[in-house]
Amino acid sequence: MKLEKKRKFFKNTLYSKTDIYYRKAKEEGYRARSAYKLLQIDDEFKIFQNVTRAVDLCSAPGSWSQVLSNKLYKSDEERKSTDQLRVVSVDLQEMAPIDGVAIIQGDITTQQTLDKILGVFKGEKAELVVSDGAPDVTGFHEIDQYLQAQLLQAALTITQNMLREGGIFVAKFFKSSDLSYLYVMMKQIFRNVYVVKPQSSRASSAEAFVIGLSFIENSSLVLSDSMKTLSSYAHNPQTVSIKEENKEEEDEDDDDVLTF
Numbered sequence: 001m002k003l004e005k006k007r008k009f010f011k012n013t014l015y016s017k018t019d020i021y022y023r024k025a026k027e028e029g030y031r032a033r034s035a036y037k038l039l040q041i042d043d044e045f046k047i048f049q050n051v052t053r054a055v056d057l058c059s060a061p062g063s064w065s066q067v068l069s070n071k072l073y074k075s076d077e078e079r080k081s082t083d084q085l086r087v088v089s090v091d092l093q094e095m096a097p098i099d100g101v102a103i104i105q106g107d108i109t110t111q112q113t114l115d116k117i118l119g120v121f122k123g124e125k126a127e128l129v130v131s132d133g134a135p136d137v138t139g140f141h142e143i144d145q146y147l148q149a150q151l152l153q154a155a156l157t158i159t160q161n162m163l164r165e166g167g168i169f170v171a172k173f174f175k176s177s178d179l180s181y182l183y184v185m186m187k188q189i190f191r192n193v194y195v196v197k198p199q200s201s202r203a204s205s206a207e208a209f210v211i212g213l214s215f216i217e218n219s220s221l222v223l224s225d226s227m228k229t230l231s232s233y234a235h236n237p238q239t240v241s242i243k244e245e246n247k248e249e250e251d252e253d254d255d256d257v258l259t260f
C-alpha cells in the first residue's frame with residue numbers, strides 16, 4: 001500500500017470507530033455517512049417540502065439518493081411502483097439499485113445525461129437538484145481546486161436546464177479564495193444564496209455546501225460566459241453571506257463509505 005493510501009486508511013479507521021455519523025449510518029442502513037449532511041441541510045432549509053421530482057448529481061454510492069427516496073414517497077407501495085419516479089440519480093460509477101430511484105450511469109457534463117434525466121421525468125422539470133460531486137484527487141492542490149470548480153459549474157449548467165422556477169439547488173464545494181465569485185454567479189440564478197457547513201461535515205475538511213433557493217428560470221446568465229462576466233466582482237468579499245465558516249482548511253473528502 002502506498003504511503004499516502006496507508007495514511008488515509010489508518011486515519012479513516014480511527015475516525016470510523018469513534019465517529020457518531022459513521023456508526024449511525026451503519027445502524028440506519030445508509031451507504032455513506034454523507035446522508036446526514038443532506039438531512040441536516042434539510043433541518044435548516046426544509047429543502048424537501050413539496051418536492052415531487054428531485055435529481056441527485058454525482059450520487060454514488062447513493063446515500064443522498066436513499067435520503068431522497070425516503071423523503072419524497074409517502075409509502076413503500078408508492079416507492080416500489082415504477083409509474084411515476086420522483087428521484088433520478090446520476091454518477092460516472094455504477095450504483096446499486098434503490099427503490100423509487102432511476103439510476104443513470106453517465107457524466108453530468110454531457111447533453112445526453114440531461115436528455116436522459118428529462119426523459120425519466122417525461123419532460124417535466126425538477127423542484128430540487130442536489131450535487132455532492134467530487135472529482136478524482138490529483139494531489140496537486142491548485143489543480144484539484146480547479147477541477148472541483150469546473151465540476152460545480154457543470155452541475156450548475158445542467159441544473160439551469162432542468163430546474164423549475166422557484167426550485168432549490170444544493171451543492172458541495174471546497175472553500176477557496178474564489179468564494180465571492182461562486183456567490184455572485186449563484187446570485188444571478190437564485191434569489192437567495194447561502195453557504196453552510198453542516199455539523200456532520202468533518203471540521204478538518206474544506207468542504208462546504210452552497211444552497212440556492214428560489215431559482216430564476218429566465219435568468220439571462222449563460223454559464224459558460226459567466227466566468228468573464230463575474231470576474232469584476234471577484235474581489236468583493238463583503239458580498240459573501242456565510243452562515244458558518246470553518247477556519248481549519250485541509251483539502252479532504254473522506255466520506256467514509258460504508259460496506260455492509
Ligand SMILES: C[S@@+](CC[C@H](N)C(=O)[O-])C[C@H]1O[C@@H](n2cnc3c(N)ncnc32)[C@H](O)[C@@H]1O
Binds near residue numbers: 031062064092108109
Ligand atoms: C462524494 S461522492 C458522492 C457521494 C454521494 N452523495 C452519497 O451520498 O453516496 C462523489 C461522486 O462524484 C462522482 N462524479 C465525479 N465527477 C462526475 C461527473 N462528471 N459526472 C457524474 N458523476 C461524477 C464520482 O464518481 C463520485 O461517485
